Amino acid sequence: MNISMIMNMSINYVIKELSENDIDDYRNIRLDLLLNESESFGSSYEEESLFGDEMWISRLAKNNVHTIGAYLDKEIIGIIVLVLNVRRKMKHIANINSMYVKPLYRNKGLAFDLLNFAENIALSKGVERLNLSVVESNLIAFNLYKKCGFKEYGIEPDTIKIDDKYFSLRLMSKVIKKG
Ligand SMILES: CC(C)(COP(=O)(O)OP(=O)(O)OC[C@H]1O[C@@H](n2cnc3c(N)ncnc32)[C@H](O)[C@@H]1OP(=O)(O)O)[C@@H](O)C(=O)NCCC(=O)NCCS
DSSP, X not given: OOEEEEEOSSOEXXXXXXXXXXXXXXXXXXXXXXXXXXXXXXXXXXXXXXXXHHHHXXXXXXXXXXXXXXXXXXXXXXXXXXXXXXXXXXXXXXXXXXXXXXXXXXXSSHHHHHHHHHHHHHHHTTOOEEEEEEETTOHHHHHHXXXXXXEEEEEEEXXXXXXXXXXXXXXXXXXXXXX
16 A cells, blocks of 8 residues: 655644545545535535445545545645546546535645645556546636646536536646656
C-alpha cells in the first residue's frame, strides 16, 4: 500500500490508498461530497445513499481503481480517485475523478498533494497522460488543475442536468510522461 506523510505549516496529514477495510470512511466522504457539492459531480446523493455495503466494497476492490484519502488522525478529510484504463490500446491514459476536500481543510494544499499522489501511482503503472473534467463554473478546481499542469482542450456541453439547470464540463489533460 502507498502511504505518504505530509506536513505543512498548518496541518499534518497522511495520504494513503483506501482498501475494502476503509469502507466507512469512503462512504462517509463520498456521501458528504455528493450532498454538499452536488453541482460538481455527475452522480447524486439520492442514488448513492441507497447503495448497500457490497456496492461500496466492489468499488474499493477494483484493481484498476485507486481510491486515495487524506487523513487527519483518524478522520478522512479529502479524497481523489485514479481510474486506470483496462483497454490495451488506452492503457497509457488514466482518469482523475471525485476530487474533494472537506471545507474546513481547504486552501492548505491538500488537493495539490492528493493530485501528486495520484500522479505518482499513475506513473508507476506506466500511464503517460491524465484526463479529467470539471464543471465550467468551478473556477477554484479549474485553477487548481491548471496550477498542477492540466490544460483545457474542450467543452462538453450540458453534461449534467439538475432540475432545469444544465452544467457543461471543461475537459482537461496533462502529459505526465512522454511516450
Ligand atoms: C477544488 C478543491 C478540491 C480544492 O481543494 P484545496 O485543498 O482547497 O486546494 P489546494 O489548497 O490544494 O489549492 C491549490 C490551488 O487550488 C486553487 N484554489 C484553491 N482554493 C481556492 C480558492 N478559494 N480560490 C481560488 N483558488 C483556489 C488555487 O490555484 C490553489 O493554488 P494556490 O494555493 O497557489 O492559490 C476543494 O475546493 C473542493 O473540495 N471543492 C469542492 C469539490 C470540487 O469542486 N471538486 C472538484 C471536482 S472536479
